[in-house]
Amino acid sequence: MTAPFADRLVQGIRTKNTPLCVGLDPFADRIPAIFGDIGADPASTLLKFGTAIVDIAVKHATVLKPQLGLFEQFGEMGYAAARMLCEYAIGAGMLVILDAKRGDIGTTAEGYARATLGAKPGFAADCVTVNPYMGKDTLEPFISLAQREAKGVAILVRTSNPGAADFQDLQVGDAPLWRRVAEMLSPEAERLRGASGWSGLMAVAGATYPDEARALREAMPTSLFLVPGYGAQGASARDAVAGFIATRQGLEGGVVSSSRAVCYPEPAQRANTLADWRSAVEEAVKNAASELRAACTR
Amino acid sequence: MTAPFADRLVQGIRTKNTPLCVGLDPFADRIPAIFGDIGADPASTLLKFGTAIVDIAVKHATVLKPQLGLFEQFGEMGYAAARMLCEYAIGAGMLVILDAKRGDIGTTAEGYARATLGAKPGFAADCVTVNPYMGKDTLEPFISLAQREAKGVAILVRTSNPGAADFQDLQVGDAPLWRRVAEMLSPEAERLRGASGWSGLMAVAGATYPDEARALREAMPTSLFLVPGYGAQGASARDAVAGFIATRQGLEGGVVSSSRAVCYPEPAQRANTLADWRSAVEEAVKNAASELRAACTR
Numbered sequence: 120m121t122a123p124f125a126d127r128l129v130q131g132i133r134t135k136n137t138p139l140c141v142g143l144d145p146f147a148d149r150i151p152a153i154f155g156d157i158g159a160d161p162a163s164t165l166l167k168f169g170t171a172i173v174d175i176a177v178k179h180a181t182v183l184k185p186q187l188g189l190f191e192q193f194g195e196m197g198y199a200a201a202r203m204l205c206e207y208a209i210g211a212g213m214l215v216i217l218d219a220k221r222g223d224i225g226t227t228a229e230g231y232a233r234a235t236l237g238a239k240p241g242f243a244a245d246c247v248t249v250n251p252y253m254g255k256d257t258l259e260p261f262i263s264l265a266q267r268e269a270k271g272v273a274i275l276v277r278t279s280n281p282g283a284a285d286f287q288d289l290q291v292g293d294a295p296l297w298r299r300v301a302e303m304l305s306p307e308a309e310r311l312r313g314a315s316g317w318s319g320l321m322a323v324a325g326a327t328y329p330d331e332a333r334a335l336r337e338a339m340p341t342s343l344f345l346v347p348g349y350g351a352q353g354a355s356a357r358d359a360v361a362g363f364i365a366t367r368q369g370l371e372g373g374v375v376s377s378s379r380a381v382c383y384p385e386p387a388q389r390a391n392t393l394a395d396w397r398s399a400v401e402e403a404v405k406n407a408a409s410e411l412r413a414a415c416t417r
Numbered sequence: 418m419t420a421p422f423a424d425r426l427v428q429g430i431r432t433k434n435t436p437l438c439v440g441l442d443p444f445a446d447r448i449p450a451i452f453g454d455i456g457a458d459p460a461s462t463l464l465k466f467g468t469a470i471v472d473i474a475v476k477h478a479t480v481l482k483p484q485l486g487l488f489e490q491f492g493e494m495g496y497a498a499a500r501m502l503c504e505y506a507i508g509a510g511m512l513v514i515l516d517a518k519r520g521d522i523g524t525t526a527e528g529y530a531r532a533t534l535g536a537k538p539g540f541a542a543d544c545v546t547v548n549p550y551m552g553k554d555t556l557e558p559f560i561s562l563a564q565r566e567a568k569g570v571a572i573l574v575r576t577s578n579p580g581a582a583d584f585q586d587l588q589v590g591d592a593p594l595w596r597r598v599a600e601m602l603s604p605e606a607e608r609l610r611g612a613s614g615w616s617g618l619m620a621v622a623g624a625t626y627p628d629e630a631r632a633l634r635e636a637m638p639t640s641l642f643l644v645p646g647y648g649a650q651g652a653s654a655r656d657a658v659a660g661f662i663a664t665r666q667g668l669e670g671g672v673v674s675s676s677r678a679v680c681y682p683e684p685a686q687r688a689n690t691l692a693d694w695r696s697a698v699e700e701a702v703k704n705a706a707s708e709l710r711a712a713c714t715r
Contacts, residue, residue, distance in 0.1 A: 146524065161538070188521050188528040194538025195497035202493060218525075222548055223518050224578040226444065227486040240459070240492025250520055252550035252573060254580025275550060280522040282552025289597055291587045296594065299587055 123313035124245055124271035125343055128214055130315075131181030133368060137408040138360065138415060140182035140216065140345070142378025143172055143204070145189045145197075149383045153393055161193035165200035171393075172382055173208045175401045179408040182374050183208045184345075187219040205242045214245045216273060216321075216345060216374075221261075222250035228260040236261070236270045246271030248323060248345070251300050258304075262320065266310050271319030271343075276301050277335060279325025279348030297331070301338035308342045317372075321345045324362050326354035326375065332362030336372070344373030350380030350407065356414035363415065370415040377407045421611035422543055422569035423641055426512055428613075429479030431666060435706040436658065436713060438480035438514065438643070440676025441470055441502065443487045443495075447681045451691055459491035463498035469691070470680055471506045473699050477706040480672050481506045482643075485517040503540045512543045514571060514619075514643060514672075519559075520548035526558040534559070534568045544569030546621060546643070549598050556605075560618065564608050569617030569641075574599050575633060577623025577646030595629070599636035606640050615670075619643045622660050624652035624673065630660030634670070642671030648678030648705065654712035661713065668713040675705045 121127075132138050145165055147157050154171070155164035169185075176183055183205075190201035205215045221231040235247040249261050251274050261272045277287055277297040287297040294302075301322065308318035318341040324332045326348035335344070349359040356375075363372035380403060387399035419425075430436050443463055445455050452469070453462035467483075474481055481503075488499035503513045519529040533545040547559050549572050559570045575585055575595040585595040592600075599620065609617035616639040622630045624646035633642075647657040654673075661670035678701060685697035 144525070186521075186525055186528075188519070188525040188532065190528075191532035192528040192535075192539065194532070195493050195500060196538065197532075198496045199493035218521075220519070220521050220548075220551075221486070223484075223486050223516075224576065227442070227484050227516075230484075230486040230488075230490040234486065234489035234492070234495075237490075240494065241490070250518075250548045250550050252548050252584060253518075253576050254578060254583035254585070256578055256580030256583075278522065278551050280552060280554055282554030285552035285554075285601060286550060286594070286598060287552070289589045289594065291589055291594070296584070296587065296589070300584060303583060 121269040123269050123311065124265065124319035125311060125317040126313035126315045128181070128319070128343060128374070129317050129371070131214060132371070132374065135179065135181045135408070137180065137412040138374045139180040139408045139411050140184050140374035140376040141172065141176040141180045141381055141404065142184045142186060142376045143169060144186040144378040144382060149388065151388065151390060151396060153396060162196040162200050165190065165193065165197060166203060169200065169204040170207055171397070172400070173204065173211055173213065175397065175404055177211045177213050179404045181214055182216055183213045184216045184218050184376050186378065187217060202242050205244050209243065216246040216248065217242050217244035218248050220248050220250050220275065222253055222257055224253060224257055228257050232260040232264045236264050236268065246273055246319065246321065248273045248275065250275050251304070255303060262307055262310060265319060271311060271321055273321035273323055273345045274304055276322040277324050277328060277331045279327045283325060298334065298338055301335055305339050308339060312341055316341060318342050321373070323347065326359040329358040329361030336362040336364065346373055346375040349375045350377040356410045359411065360414050365417060369417050375411050381407050419567040421567050421609065422563065422617035423609060423615040424611035424613045426479070426617070426641060426672070427615050427669070429512055430669070430672065433477065433479045435478065435710040436672045437478040437706045437709050438482050438672035438674040439470065439474040439478045439679055439702065440482045440484060440674045441467060442484040442676040442680060447686065449686065449688060449694060451694060460494040460498050463488065463491065463495060464501060467498065467502040468505055469695070470698070471502065471509055471511065473695065473702055475509045475511050477702045479512055480514055481511045482514045482516050482674050484676065485515060500540050503542055507541065514544040514546065515540050515542035516546050518546050518548050518573065520551055520555055522551060522555055526555050530558040530562045534562050534566065544571055544617065544619065546571045546573065548573050549602070553601060560605055560608060563617060569609060569619055571619035571621055571643045572602055574620045575622050575626060575629045577625045581623060596632065596636055599633055603637050606637060610639055614639060616640050619671065621645065624657040627656040627659030634660040634662065644671055644673045647673045648675040654708045657709065658712050663715060667715050673709055679705050
């Protein structure tokens with residue numbers, strides 16, 4: 120039997136000794152020409168680029184986070200490439216958090232849950248990001264499927280973008296909305312809790328707001344965090360692990376995602392050969408992994 | 418030059434003399450076997466079923482609303498079928514509101530906007546549903562593209578599911594959250610406003626809550642509403658148009674979606690021939706169109 124997602128994730132983080140999650144964000148204008156002409160042949164270019172990233176990422180990180188919206192801009196070929204890359208990464212031994220930010224009612228939510236977490240023709244991802252705005256009943260199909268299949272669900276609570284404050288920070292009684300969302304979700308975390316004590320009902324907690332991350336940790340003590348915003352979005356490694364807690368292994372409590380900084384480091388953009396590109400990207404991934412390792416070391 | 422989406426939508430509603438929007442929700446266990454074996458050949462079955470629905474819908478309604486999550490459960494083949502059906506419906510003269518409920522930050526939101534509203538390899542839909550939880554900056558790429566390309570954006574404000582109250586109804590000061598969302602979006606409506614006076618910055622306003630629909634109309638006076646929840650979800654035609662306003666043509670102010678009741682009426686489920694299925698579905702579509710027509714007649 121497969122172990123709960125939370126335990127597999129924590130095990131992976133301990134083995135790699137870093138909470139780094141490699142974000143796979145395919146930007147048409149940044150993927151080097153050595154991988155092909157993305158305009159003429161998006162599927163092949165995305166697959167070549169994506170598998171090359173996975174081959175490097177698997178050595179230094181435990182999680183891959185493909186950004187589905189950037190695949191979908193290439194239509195069904197992009198959608199198919201994203202699914203195949205999930206399969207490839209899982210086959211290589213990585214855990215996949217599919218960044219899809221889905222959310223819908225009843226039977227449609229069931230459809231999205233199957234599409235993202237379910238086996239073929241679904242993505243069979245280990246975890247998927249979902250949006251809570253429509254209410255707890257719209258999250259239930261994802262949580263149920265995750266509970267049955269030892270998967271995870273990462274719920275947007277406090278995001279890392281500038282406009283996150285517009286609605287998430289509105290005061291509801293004596294606390295901001297995001298805190299109400301966290302409090303309402305917290306009891307559900309028990310259902311995806313593993314032997315490690317951590318829960319695979321993850322909370323997305325933007326690295327750009329470390330104070331909020333600490334407050335969110337109080338509200339959701341067992342939930343692993345998915346922290347975006349580290350690197351290109353400007354947050355430091357220390358800020359990124361603000362919601363982690365001290366354990367004998369050091370700070371623990373989630374994964375920290377870096378996308379642009381690891382997939383498109385400046386020297387890789389200038390590379391003319393695959394070998395040059397590989398060493399530039401591996402350097403960037405290793406740096407991110409060790410910066411986060413250092414931030415988690417007490 | 419293409420007229421603004423709002424004007425095209427209002428013109429279509431006036432021509433067909435009904436606010437009916439036909440929801441295309443492909444349920445694996447409800448699509449009759451006469452369209453094929455969906456397990457063995459999802460793409461072909463979805464295309465046959467979907468084009469048959471469009472051929473009927475175009476006679477009685479101006480809008481088709483494909484539910485993308487129910488296509489995605491069939492993987493990339495389902496995603497492709499949804500895109501082709503949008504193309505087919507637009508070619509047949511319908512307007513397409515793609516029910517995708519997307520929402521993400523910056524460049525990813527731009528990716529989703531291109532994927533849903535943009536031309537091939539995108540869906541080239543006329544309008545797309547989006548989730549506001551992440552903030553105004555995450556809606557901006559959709560609104561910008563819509564403004565440039567005479568398209569629309571339908572924002573989830575007050576949804577029709579039982580759990581909608583969990584977060585949308587939380588009190589922020591003296592008003593529920595959904596009302597704050599509406600107030601913050603209202604100024605943007607001007608950007609997608611047509612000569613008709615109506616705006617293509619649509620608000621999703623659940624038919625199951627007519628009081629809220631009337632209050633939402635106050636907060637967003639020019640926004641056309643996309644009203645789900647009519648028919649199978651239990652709201653009456655009168656309830657569904659509660660947020661519409663009186664004009665010389667009768668009540669006007671949006672479209673009302675029906676999915677299960679029109680795509681899977683009981684007699685159609687028993688049909689053994691395509692002809693029998695067609696007449697049963699056409700009967701259901703006609704009934705929904707005239708029930709809503711009557712509700713809009715003063």
